[in-house]
Amino acid sequence: MAQIELTGIERCFQLGDSQVHALRNVTLTIAAGEYVAVMGPSGSGKSTLLNLLGLLDRPNAGSYLLEGRDVTTLDADEQAEVRRNRIGFIFQSFHLVARLTAAENIALPMMLAGLPAAERRARVRRALDDFGLASRAEHRPDQLSGGQRQRVAIARATILRPAVLLADEPTGNLDRSTGQDVTALMEELNASGMTLVVVTHDPVMGGRARRQILMEDGAIVSNAPGALAPPP
């Protein structure tokens, strides 16, 4: 059984009179622990696909089995629980809460899950150490560099050890070398067993994945390992 099984997924947006077909008949399976890059031109439906995988959006048609369970039929609270426990999300613009410190941002999912404060503190401390942020625990996002912010975001997304890590252009706002650090960090997490799905424009980063999915106009046009791999 694959960890993620999409079958015949359709997603349409109504924009005034016109309809935008953001996903057309998408069928895709991803096994546990895989490292997948989603690539394609802007507007091809990459983010829409990732949002669907992250249960932030519902398809108009098709089925989505996550770990064998049909998650499209779950109600909002059940979906929230799945997001909280099984899925980690990383965004291009970091999405840190500006008034909270790095440590508090990292602790957010644990707070939402209702973990006891002592355990939260211990886990945050470990995450800060692991991600090289130990000296930045009490800094607010505006006191951090872009790379540090994204590391805080990754620490936050993975603090509850989700099964799937979804990243939408995580290096889009970072310079090349910082982007490579962040990529390496996510690959480490993948190596420890987390499924990693990355949306990226960067062919170098895409090439590092073990499988590339190429999208065009809402449909998957190529889905093969090494299909787009440039020479390293």
Next chain:
Amino acid sequence: MTPADTLRFATRAATGYPLRTALMVLAMSIGVAAVVVLTALGDGARRYVIDEFSALGSNLVIVLPGRSETGGVNLNSLVTTTPRDLTVSDAEALRRAPHVLRVAPLSVGNSEIAFGGRLRNVLVLGTNADFLELRRYRIGQGRFLPAEDNTRASAVVVLGATIRDELFGNAPAVGRMVRIGDRRLRVIGVMAPSGKGLGMNTDELVITPVATAQAMFDTNTLFRILIEARGREAIAPVQQQIEALLRARRGGELDVTLITQDAVLGTFDRILTTLTLGVAGIAAISLAVAGVLVMNVMLVAVTQRTPEIGLLKALGATGRNIRLAFLAEAAVLSLAGAFAGLALGHAGAWALRLAYPVLPAWPPDWAVLAAIGTALATGILFGVIPARRAARLDPIQALAKR
């Protein structure tokens, strides 16, 4: 999310936007302070009047000669002509009635008082030893009238404080002889200065035994009789006893008027309580206005924090988590406003008491509780709509907003 976490998160959110929070707390606190100050003023006025009337002596029934038509308090009942006189023997008879604690007959007239060549006009009040306790007066020097038969015309007098000062200056007065009209009386005591008050002032009076005064003015009628019942509950039975007794003593006709202090007090109490309630109601409107403000500010906050709400949802927050967080924030702001308002209101009441020392301007407990309750209720009530709007936001669209 535990309740403690919800509260902490909400408090952090509230303190994260200091200007907005300060404005809201200010609006809410003005409403609460208005309730506190205005009810302190209203209730202070009520208590002032009640205290003043209570100072006249408690559980008091006053008998006046002449029948008042209404039986209540009106100008007529105070200046009726006398169809049949009230006498000292009436007072004696009333003294023997059960439930009656004290009876003081009152006879008054104008005369002159002279000492050491100094002369002045003075109001002479003839009464007995019970009068002091009955009216809660205090003696300044010497002692009050001796407890003796109402018919004994002892040649003694108790001076009012001002009279004493004018006649004796710094010299001792007790033990000296003064002339009042054509009689020589020994000064046995001086009343304590009365100070402020609505009630009768003893400062410009001289007090003699009732028989002495009646002899002085060559009369055997009384101005009125003051009766103190044994307790608040005894007032009604005492009133009936007085009526029955006096009716029997004057051939079945009741040509006297009874005034109870309760009736007067009750009326004032009702009027001023209604006034205080009305004032509190008006002030509560400003709380409702503050509530609408809370709603608008919270709606703005939801718009401002839309990306944050989207993020929390992406991190696994349920609609309920978001709703509770925003409700808690509204509650925290309202509560802060309520307590700031309470402090402000108490400061205002304190300033009032400082400016008008006679006015006991303390806000009543019910008003304080109602103000805090209303502030919290409006804050939470008006917080519901923004909180629900936040909880319903679509996560991706919320996230996409920058």
